[in-house]
Amino acid sequence: MRSMFSGRLAAFALLLLGLLFTLPATAQEDDGLLPVTEAYKLSADASTPGVLKLHWEIAPDYYLYRGRMKFKPADGVTLGEPTFPDGEKHHDEYLGDVEIYHHAIDASVPYTVAPGTTRLRLGVQFQGCHEVDPKICYPPHTEQLDLPLPAAGAAAGGGSLGAALQSLGATHGSTGGDTPLPAEQAFRLEAVAQDPQHLLLRWTMPPGYYLYRDQTRLQLRDGKGLALAPQWPAGTRKDDPHFGDVTVYFNELDLPVTVTGDAGGRTRLVLEASFQGCQDGGLCYPMMTRVLDVDLGGAPATGTPTATAPEAPPTSATQGPLQTSLWLALLLALGGGLVLNLMPCVLPVLSIKAVGLLESGESPARARAHALAYTAGVLLSFVALGLGILALRSAGHALGWGTQLQQPLLVGVLALVMLAVGLSMSGLVQFGASLGNTGAGLATRGGAAGDFFTGVLAVVVASPCTAPFMGSALAYAFAAPAVHALLVFVALGIGLALPFLLVGFVPALARRLPRPGRWMETLKQFLAFPMYLTAAWLAWVLANQRGADAVGLLLVAGVFLALALWWFERSRGRGGLVRAPVLLALLATAAPLYALSQLPPPMRAAQAGDGVVAYSPEKLAELRAAGTPVFVDMTADWCVTCKANEHTVLDTAAFRDLLQRTGTVYMKGDWTDVNPTIAAFLEQYHSPGVPLYVVFPHGGGEGRKLPTVLTSGLVEQALTQAAR
Incomplete structure (x- = not known):
């Protein structure tokens, strides 16, 4: 069976591009094949609060793929990680090594529901094959479940970890029902x-x-x-x-x-x-x-x-962040924002700002205007980001620094923004005054707006990075009173904008900038390529979040965006009617993005193998009880700092040798998607986001929280001490 895009992607491609083809794989009843609902009879049981139990009866000579099972909840329902039994090993001609099920399968899916929800509604998708002549594979089949919730399940709403635990230990006819005590x-x-x-x-x-x-x-x-x-x-x-x-x-x-x-x-x-x-x-x-x-x-x-x-018992790493004073937190935030300019996630956007500063080299007034507009965009974005995170956290949501990139729709939109900016810098489309126009065009309102939104974009792409000093400052902000927290976010913004403020307001620094000239057009076009690389990186993040279908939808959206920009440039200076196709192309761009936002997460295999143990509170407690030293790594695919640490330290032969020499278990947790269990661990250690590294020593005892930016020497020292 060939892997196909989702139904949405195929529909878009067939209707609008005519470039993609599907491989028919439908079962024919006149060949003696069973209808899919008879080959795989699904029954569901939601009588246990907080847990949906599923059972498939599989007809003889048929099997189901484990990796092709997906679940899509309705509004008000949040699903946890499903649990499946181990399947039979099978080598598929098209899918490679897979696991399959014969005869029957039982699975369970934990869930929570929003307050007021009385029914459990979700879609269950599965796919299987007939393994004797005629050998065919059915297309993915989805059944919609609509089940009444037990009383305890309906009460366990809110989607929080505490709500998910509410159903544990409940028994019928018990003495419960009173308001629980603290x-x-x-x-x-x-x-x-x-x-x-x-x-x-x-x-x-x-x-x-x-x-x-x-x-x-x-x-x-x-x-x-x-x-x-x-x-x-x-x-x-x-x-x-x-x-x-x-x-x-x-x-x-x-x-x-x-x-x-x-x-x-x-x-x-x-x-x-x-x-x-x-x-x-x-x-x-x-x-x-x-x-x-x-x-x-x-x-x-x-x-x-x-x-x-x-989670595991708290350690010295869990001491309250408010032991840090406000002034120290502000100083750390200022330093962290300044260092953030050097992080790889921010550098692509800084290339836009660098070109803007070079354009204004002839006019100190214009340099100050560029710097102020950019700073305003940075500061307002940091304040808005801080307000949003604090408000949602106070409402019980597990959010932290960079978690907006857990939303696939935002990742897709950012990838398209980077593509559009790259096309502009390559000279294929112009959004404002040209580089050569340093006169009236640069004094227009559009120039200030461009600088402002460059600052906004810098903050958005900076969020996957955690620079040195930032961790302590953000941990303080998430635990401090709201006013103090906002001051920390403002200090971060000032640090990020500080280099451009200095260039704009210190004439001696401004005079050191190169004089504008034709060479700047070449530089601008060259700096478009970091934008394209950033878009490629975001597409990779999206693939890990929602699979290949999401990347396909993103590519379709990118084609329509390019079409809109091409016609926009072709129709420059013409009437509104001529520009109408631009709006149509933009609407076509939005359609696959909407389909992308509806995709369920792919079935993720546990992060194990190559000496890595998938994080779970139970496994960590077991290792600590056995006296085994443990190195816990909380990471995410969208976290650039995490990937830099992995490339330079954690994915090296020296680190693997160190683990073997010290007898340390390497445990990794993936926060690419929303995960309440990992969010609870981060909160326990007062970490505003990832990366988080904690070393638990031999023989039990308190864990040691490491800095967000690792070096080989620092890790070797920590693991050597933990093994003693």
């Missing part, structure tokens, strides 16, 4: 030392609340040479819909804990307790972590909450 009131924890080798931990819970035994982790901070051995009492057996047969404790739990090893004359121990519990029939809380300072003389210690994210 975690600190629902699960009170104290610890007392009976002697230096024996501790007693006590959880106290109101009626109707329970604690999971197997979701509880205990460890000592700075407890080198010591270990904890809890003696769990008998609890209550519970058939949990997600964890299976588990042991839980209601009302009160007294847990004796033996401290093994030489206490070495210690008078105090710092104990970390991570645990999870539920309101019976209602809310299940995210993983909680309490830190207890235990006096070995016998004074009781009360647990201090330090985290609510369902």
